[in-house]
Amino acid sequence: MLRNRRIGCSVSGVAQFTAKHGLGGLKDWCEDGYDQVQLVDERLSEWLSIPKSIKTTSVKPSGTVSLLAGSTPGLHFPESRFYQRRVRMTKSLWMVERLQEAGYHIEPAVDDPERTVVVSFPIDVGEGVRTLNDVSMWEQLSVAAFLQRHWADNQ
DSSP states (O other), rough: OOOEOOOOOOOOHHHHHHHHHHHHHHHHHOOOOHHHHHHHHHHHHHHOOOOOOOOOOOOOOOHHHHHTTTTTOOOOSSSOOOOEEEEETTOOOHHHHHHTTTTTTEETTTTTTTTEEEEOOOOEEEOOOOOGGOOOOOOOHHHHHHHHHTTOOOO
16 A cells, blocks of 8 residues: 555646746746655655655646636646636525626526526636637647656656
8 A cells, every 4th residue: 555656746827827937937847846846755755654656746637626726727728818717506505696796697507597507707817828829739739748848757
């Protein structure tokens, strides 16, 4: 049970980060972050008297977790700078009334209008963040390779 331990720290918001700090900034951040993850793994493993993790970092597709935090998922570029994020919620959820009071668009869900509503949230991924229309497939692949080199040891 003590062998082949893994941590799996991932990154999100790569498109937003590079828009603000460039690839050089991302490289520095990834390499410094990787070193920090190794240090924490070493200290925790020693403290718990267990072997160090064989893998510690990864790049995963991400999705909801990133989006809920207001970040672009993983290394993916957004479809658009502005869009509507629609979230299904139970109609009786305490949050629905507050969202309605705040002016969010809320409508009954087509498949369950008695119990479920759909709330629309306007999203702006940020100024200068490039979208899928601005980035070629080859550039997307090169960003994935870049992260393999400077961050991920789990792919």
